[in-house]
Amino acid sequence: MSRYRPGRIIGSAVGALVILAVGVYGPATLLGPLPAASATLDTPAPGPASASPPVLPAAGGSAVIGLTTLTPDPTAPTTVTLKAGDLGEHVPLAVGGTRDALPMAAATKIVTALVVLAEKPLPAGDAGPKITISAADYQDYISYGSTGARTVVVFPGEEWTETELLQAMVLGSSNNHADTLARWAFGSIDAYVAAANAWLGTQGLTGTVVADATGLSEKSAGTATDLARLAGLAASDPVIAGILAQPASALVGQRGVDNTTAFLADEGVTGISRSYTDAAGICFLFTAQVRTGASVFTFAGAVIGEPDYDALTADVTALMESARSGVTELPVLALGDAYARFSTPWGATSSATVRTAKTRFGWQAVAPGVADVKLDSISTGRAGRTIGRVSVEAGGESVSSPLVLDRTIPAPGLGWRLLHPVAMITALLDANK
Template identity: 60%
Template sequence: MSRFRPGRFIGVLVGTVAILAVGVYGPLTLLGPLPSATATLLPPPAPAAIVSPPALPTAGTSAVTALRVDESGSIVAPTIPAAPIAAAGSTTPLPLAAIAKVITALVAFDAKPLTVGETGPAVTLTAADYQSYLDYTARGSRAVTVFQGEVWSEQELLQAMLLGSSNNHADTIARWAFGSVDAYVEAANAWLTKQGFDHTSVVDATGLHDASAGTGTDLAALAGLAAGNPVIAEILASPASALADRRGIDNTTAYLPELGITGISRSYTDAAGVCFLFTARIVDGDKTFAFAGAIVGEPDYNTLDADLAALMTSATDGVTELPLLKQGDAYVRFNTTWGATSSGTVGYSRNTYAWQASAPVKPSIDLDPVTTGRAGTVVGHVTVDGTAGEASSTLKLDRTIPDPGPGWRLLHPVPLINALLDSRG
């Protein structure tokens, strides 16, 4: 019968624990997950182009907003009001004069759609339409001659209102499309709210009432919406003489085309001053930058001329080829607990022909967890946004982050155990 030997038992126990420890510790440290690298965001690179803000008048209210141009050169109507490149003057709504007629046209299209190349339904003018003509003529306001019983197409009504700034035609369109001017006003304000023009409202179809008012930011976006409407664009591109078999109409919209400007609405009232809604283009070879603008509350046309010339000079100076994101620029630094480092750098350059009117806002960075990886591995994305537009690119490691090797793993169990626990939630 064998005797119990304490020394032997302790030796076997120690040996067993040692074997188990080696069997667990070795695989844990050598095969377990590594701790993620610490990511530190770096200061974004300085803008490659000098910031060159638009020259806008400080009186009244004004703004400019960028537009998109398709392959044919036509302006594409924005789906939502774009943030302005720049705005100046009052942030309180000011009387907008005949710009209200552009609103009338856009709201009427909702009720009475019209497509390019069609004249639309025939509209027989009523006694109320003729009386409007007499009333506006007596007041010295813009009016185009009409008679009761005449038949005008929808396209002709719009031509008279937009090109000739005819107040009586604005009322006629409102009555025809909505039943009354009051019903039109209700529909127009609902439309403005729906479009996001929260600081613009109307009380009439003509803009002669001082309470029809808006801000430069809203009205510049409105100009882009109007310019992107193919029917309005077609009307603006046609001479006033295109209004066949009707009385002569002076085109009130065309203004300073030699500067690259296309007028949408130009008007004056005592309360509003000179008001101008327009688009403009800067062209460099096969590159085009288009923008919409609104200038409201100018004291006279000489001042408007000087301010438009200054604006277009600033556009010529400010619009250029801009590298929004430059390949190789670092936006984040990775540091590991075993001493390896790498940077997340822009994978692909993103350039645009645009106006750097202000410094880009802080970039948005989305990162994946990083432990090891070869140089060139995609580790996230970076997005920049500003007056020059939005651009995104991948972020890639600029150098390899290697595995620390068995020696480091065996000597650093704590971070490896923490990484294992983190990996299991």
């Protein structure tokens, strides 16, 4: 007859639990995944590069926007930071004076040129259709001339090609040719104005509005930022760029036209529109280039509301001096700079450092932005292992480089694993979630 023995049962249960615990504890601690290293973001010490913003006048309104950076290295792609289609969203390098819309004088004619070309595009090398000068066109010439506004002479019945009309309007700032183009392309000035304002909206130039084709109306007004973008659009249009590249000489088969856009060419400036009205003061749209060695940086700008040409000369000259100081090859991500530090529960440490140095040729108007660091989850790793990427905004573009471990993170010994069951079992549970 068997007898009930509680002690034996309890002993057997305890033994079973010990065997079970050893069976789980051993594999969990000796073979299970390690706890992940903790990562702390780091900020490298500032490098030698410093911001060198454009010098812009405090009066009126002004803005500059980067266009392109060209380098002689055939393996380095051309960096285009401003292009047709996204100009309205592009952040300017700098803005001076007021950010409000101001009367923009003949900068309005650049809107007219772009809107007409959007409606009546010109194939490459084609001068376009011939437009007959009407009685209304001739009356515009007489009327504008009687008020002292800029004109280029026309006669009823003569024919001008679309390109010739654009030349007279862009280079000669001819008011009568602006109206002729608007009526020819859209049927009436009112219809043109409606189409032009719709076009400005599609380009993102929401701070600008036109009330006429010429800019003589003070209601044709724009922000300096929009007008710098407008200059970029004009420079990217092959027809307008081709007209601006021509020497100041007689139009083919038509009247002589003085180039009113040319200004400070010896400073590297290409004028797009230069004009004056009592309401607007002097307004200047332009592009400019700065060369450093074989690299070239191009930017677009607008200066509006200048009191006189002496002020315009001084302000654009100061801007170009600041461009020659500010446009250079600047380090953005330095080799070996640490952007994060790893530490493990067993005391190993390492840093996430830049694997490939990145520089940027251009105008560093502001210091590079806050770094965006993306890291992998790691427990161990050899020195040089890629464990993430760092990106910064510099001059309107994103610059990035891989991050690597600067030293090996070794695994802990067996003793540490056995003596830290909570950490090891927690890592095992986390790995199986």
